[in-house]
Structure formats: structure tokens, C-alpha cells
Amino acid sequence: MKFLQWITLTCTVLIVSCTSLFCNMAYVTNEGSNTISVINTATNTVAATIIVGATPIIVAITPDGKTAYVANGGSNTVSVINTATNTVTATIGVGSNPTILAITPDGKTAYVINRNDNSVSAINLATNTVTATIGVGVSPFFLTITPDGKTAYVTNEDSNTVSVINIATNTIITTLAVGTLPRFIAITPNGTTAYVTNENSNTVSVINTATNLVTASIGVGIKPFDIAITPDGKTAYVTNLDSDTVSAINTATNSVSVTIGVSGSRPKLLEITPDGKTVYLAYEDISFVTAINTATNLVTDTIEVGPAPAVLAITPDSKTVYVPNSDNNTVSVIDTATNRVVATIGVGSQPLAITITSNPQPPHSLAGKKKKDIFATQTDRINVITWSAPSEGISPVRYKIYRDAALTNLAGMVSASNALKFEDHNRKNHTVYSYYIVSEDLNGGLSTAASISIS
Incomplete structure (x- = not known):
């Protein structure tokens, strides 16, 4: 006969950093071969090649x-890929020359620029059907969505405007006049401000997203093109094609805080690591990528890659940069710790852009209890942990429970389809035990760890 004794504890729950995130999948558009190469980032090998429509632009x-979802510029379609099987499950007809595609944060709607039709298609992702076609300005170039998912902003190159779309109604709220030849647009992480590069007026327009008014115009270098904002929202970095510089804009004052000279010709496309520490920059005319330290705004490395580097992508753990090299059908893999190329992967013809899958979110609402199972000859002291699944993002398939912050001492695993509970048996009395629980997705991608201590 045994007796059960439950003791409810007050436990501290905190988020700690995971030491190793792995197995994200990178999807590469191959413009010349009408395919998508799927790269396993753990092994840096091509896991699948998927045939899609003509001239795939972006994923x-x-x-x-x-x-x-893949915008196929040459076939006026969007291909739908099941990432578990890496197969095309549907093909959606849209407007002429679809180029840029963005998905709302709730995952319900995709917006696709139809460049030749001067329109944007809204796709219901539950049914994979076009529910609205929204007229915008002439030659729409880029589209982005606010973090709250309520508004989409579209730059229109040949009408020198930005179209503002109400996502709830799929209608135009307003059209804003900006500089000449507006290109890219970036929105601060808090969603309050949008920044637009105007290539032919050498300015960046600043838009207040609450009022949808242009509040400032910032002079930068010659022919500003791409723009990206640091995760803390404090700095926007702008590539200046014809002055071979990068402008760093202080978003608090909307002024250029420093102009960074780079070693290459025509700096074009840039990405910022998710940890906000480094800007990686690709050039139009040379086979190099430059690394800029955001703390000092100094160039730290110039890295040789393949010819015609295109749209960069960085893994969620900030450890690896993937660079498609359009002119030799490869992807260069850069280790951000050393800023050296550690692998070169053969892909399809004319790789243009890369999109990397995210990692799942950590579990939340951790709770801990101690339990004693008393037998005739022994007492089994058990630590019992329960938790809740992430409320958003990628669905975990399992949870891993570790006994150390370094995530090396695995205590056990729990399937996401079972009760979210773990029991650790034969524990000592009067001892503090710490546990670190991470979510794992279908591809092996790990979240950061949620931690709990039981004493």
C-alpha cells in the first residue's frame, strides 16, 4: 500500500538562452530553373528540390x-508548399508578374504584389483562394505588414507614392506622396514608424503609422536602396548604391548618426542578425559580403562569396548567414563567429532569395510540485513539472527536459500529443533541482528554454 503526498511550491519561471539552435530549413528560389532548393541548415545539404512555377522570386x-508560399513572377501564380513533405499542394492564380509576398502575423492572409497590374492580391490561406484584388500605384515594388497585422504598406516606384491598405477590409486607407522612385520600406518593431528609401531623391521618408502622414525626410547617400532596422528599433541602416556607403539613422531623432564607408562597389542588400549585433551587406558589382558591427558602426570583415550575391538570410540564432550567388548557382554559408565561409552548396539555376524557417516558441506557465510515493521498504521522491504549449508560432512536436542550463544533461522527452507533464523520480530531500524545457519542431528546431526550480 502506498500513500501520496502533494506539496504545491512557489516556483520561479524565467527564460534563458538555448546554447544550440539547429535544423532550420532554408528555402531558396532558383529563378532560372523554376525550382525551390530546401537546405537543411544542420548539415548544409540540399534536402529537397521542388518544382514550382516559372521564375520564382520569393518565399x-x-x-x-x-x-x-512562392511568388512565381513568370507564370502569374503562387505555389503552396507543405513544409512537412516539401511538396506543392496547390497553385493559386494571381495577377501579372507577382514579385513580393508577405503573410500577416496571424497566418490568415498573404498579400502579393502584381507588378505589371499595379495591384495586390489578398489570398485567404485557409482556402488558398484570392479574396480581393486591390489597386495600388504604378509599378509596385515592395510590400510590408505592420507587426499588429492591421496595415500593409506598398511602395509604388513610378508614381512616387506609398499605398496604405486596411487588412480588415482590403481597401486603400490613403496614398502618401514620398520621394522619387521609392524602393524598400521597413517598419520599427513597435509598429509606430515606417521608413521608405527614395532612390532618385537620395532621401528616406518617415511615416507615422498612427496618422499615416509623412513626418520627415532624411537626406542620405546617393541612390538609397535597401533598409533594415535593428531589433531594438533604435537604428535604421540604408544602403547607398552610388556613394558606396551605408547610412545609420537614429530613429529617435530621425537624423543620420554616421555614414559608414564600405570597401565594395554599389552596396545593395542588407540584413541584420536577430541579436542586433551585426549588419551583413551584399554588393551589386562584386563577390563579397561586408560585416558591420552595430555597436561601433565599423566594418569588421569583408568576406568573399560567389558572384552576384543576392538576398541574404540569417538563422534565428544569429550564427549563420546564407548568401545566394546568382551567377554560379551556389549558396555561400558564413559562420558569424569567424566571418568565414564554411560551406558552399550547389542549388538550382540563378538562386535569388532565401527564407529560413523560424524556431518554435518556448513553453509557458510552468508549475512544479513534489510528490512522495511511500512504499514498505522505500520512499520515492518525485519532482513533477507541468507546462502549457506555446500560444503562437510553430507547433512543437515534442518537449525536451534538461537538468542544466547548457542543455547537455537530458532528463527526458514528452510528446506534444500527450499530457504536458514530466516526473523525475528518486530525487533527494532538501535539494534544489532546476529544469530547462525547450520546444522542438518537426525539423528539430529548438526554442529557447523555459526554466523552473523545485526545492
């Missing part, structure tokens, strides 16, 4: 990681 992946 967007749903927040839950289950589906990838």
Missing part, C-alpha cells in the same frame, strides 16, 4: 511553419 512561410 514566405506561415508563422506556424507548416506552409511556404
Whole structure:
């Protein structure tokens, strides 16, 4: 006969950093071979090659990681890919020359620029059907969505405007006059401000997203092109094609805080690591990538890659940069710790852009209890941990429970389809035990760890 004794504890729950995130999948558009190469980032090998429509331009992946959408500029379609099987499950007809595609944060709608039709298609992702076609300005170039998912902003190159779309109604709220030849647009992480590069007026327009008014125009270098904002929202970096510089804009004052000279010709496309520490920059005319330290705004490395580097992508753990090299059908893999190329991967013809899957979110609402199973000859002291699944993002398939912050001492695993509970048996009395629980997705991608201590 045994007796059960439950003791409810007050436990501290905190988020700690995971030491190793792995197995994200990178989806590469191969413009010349009408395919998508799927790269396993753990092994840096091509895991699958998927035939899609003509001239695939860009891939967007749903927040839950289950589906990838590909804009096929040459066939006026969007391909729908099941990321579990890496097969095309549907093909959606849209307007003429679809180029840029973005998905709302709730994963319900995709917006696709139809460049030749001066329109944007809204796709219902539950049914994979076009529910609205929204007229915008002349030659729409780029589209982005606010973090709250309520508004989409579209730059229109040949009408020198930005179209503002109400996502709830799929209608134009307003059209804003900006500089000449507006290109890229970036929105601060808090969603309050949008920044637009105007290539032919050498300025960046600043838009207040609450009022949808242009509040400032910032002079930068010659022919500003791409723009990206640091995760803390404090700095926007702008490539200046014809002055071979990068402008760093202080978003608090909307002024250029420093102009960074780079070693290459025509700096074009840039990405910032998710940890906010480094800007990586690709050039139009040379086979190099430059690394800029955001703390000092100094160039730290110039890295040789393949010819015609295109749209960069960085893994969620900030450890690896993937660079498609359009002129030799490869992807260069850069280790951000050393800023050296550690692998070169053969892909399809004319690789243009890369999108990398996200990692799942950590579990939350951790709770801990101690339990004693008393037998005739022994007492089994058990630590019992329960938790809740992430409320958004990629769905975990299992949870790993570790006994150390370094995530090397695995205590056990729990399937996401079972009760979210773990029991650790034969524990000592009057001892503090710490546990670190991470979510794992279908591809082996790990979240950061949620931690709990039981004493």
C-alpha cells in the first residue's frame, strides 16, 4: 500500500538562452530553373528540390511553419508548399508578374504584389483562394505588414507614392506622396514608424503609422536602396548604391548618426542578425559580403562569396548567414563567429532569395510540485513539472527536459500529443533541482528554454 503526498511550491519561471539552435530549413528560389532548393541548415545539404512555377522570386512561410508560399513572377501564380513533405499542394492564380509576398502575423492572409497590374492580391490561406484584388500605384515594388497585422504598406516606384491598405477590409486607407522612385520600406518593431528609401531623391521618408502622414525626410547617400532596422528599433541602416556607403539613422531623432564607408562597389542588400549585433551587406558589382558591427558602426570583415550575391538570410540564432550567388548557382554559408565561409552548396539555376524557417516558441506557465510515493521498504521522491504549449508560432512536436542550463544533461522527452507533464523520480530531500524545457519542431528546431526550480 502506498500513500501520496502533494506539496504545491512557489516556483520561479524565467527564460534563458538555448546554447544550440539547429535544423532550420532554408528555402531558396532558383529563378532560372523554376525550382525551390530546401537546405537543411544542420548539415548544409540540399534536402529537397521542388518544382514550382516559372521564375520564382520569393518565399514566405506561415508563422506556424507548416506552409511556404512562392511568388512565381513568370507564370502569374503562387505555389503552396507543405513544409512537412516539401511538396506543392496547390497553385493559386494571381495577377501579372507577382514579385513580393508577405503573410500577416496571424497566418490568415498573404498579400502579393502584381507588378505589371499595379495591384495586390489578398489570398485567404485557409482556402488558398484570392479574396480581393486591390489597386495600388504604378509599378509596385515592395510590400510590408505592420507587426499588429492591421496595415500593409506598398511602395509604388513610378508614381512616387506609398499605398496604405486596411487588412480588415482590403481597401486603400490613403496614398502618401514620398520621394522619387521609392524602393524598400521597413517598419520599427513597435509598429509606430515606417521608413521608405527614395532612390532618385537620395532621401528616406518617415511615416507615422498612427496618422499615416509623412513626418520627415532624411537626406542620405546617393541612390538609397535597401533598409533594415535593428531589433531594438533604435537604428535604421540604408544602403547607398552610388556613394558606396551605408547610412545609420537614429530613429529617435530621425537624423543620420554616421555614414559608414564600405570597401565594395554599389552596396545593395542588407540584413541584420536577430541579436542586433551585426549588419551583413551584399554588393551589386562584386563577390563579397561586408560585416558591420552595430555597436561601433565599423566594418569588421569583408568576406568573399560567389558572384552576384543576392538576398541574404540569417538563422534565428544569429550564427549563420546564407548568401545566394546568382551567377554560379551556389549558396555561400558564413559562420558569424569567424566571418568565414564554411560551406558552399550547389542549388538550382540563378538562386535569388532565401527564407529560413523560424524556431518554435518556448513553453509557458510552468508549475512544479513534489510528490512522495511511500512504499514498505522505500520512499520515492518525485519532482513533477507541468507546462502549457506555446500560444503562437510553430507547433512543437515534442518537449525536451534538461537538468542544466547548457542543455547537455537530458532528463527526458514528452510528446506534444500527450499530457504536458514530466516526473523525475528518486530525487533527494532538501535539494534544489532546476529544469530547462525547450520546444522542438518537426525539423528539430529548438526554442529557447523555459526554466523552473523545485526545492
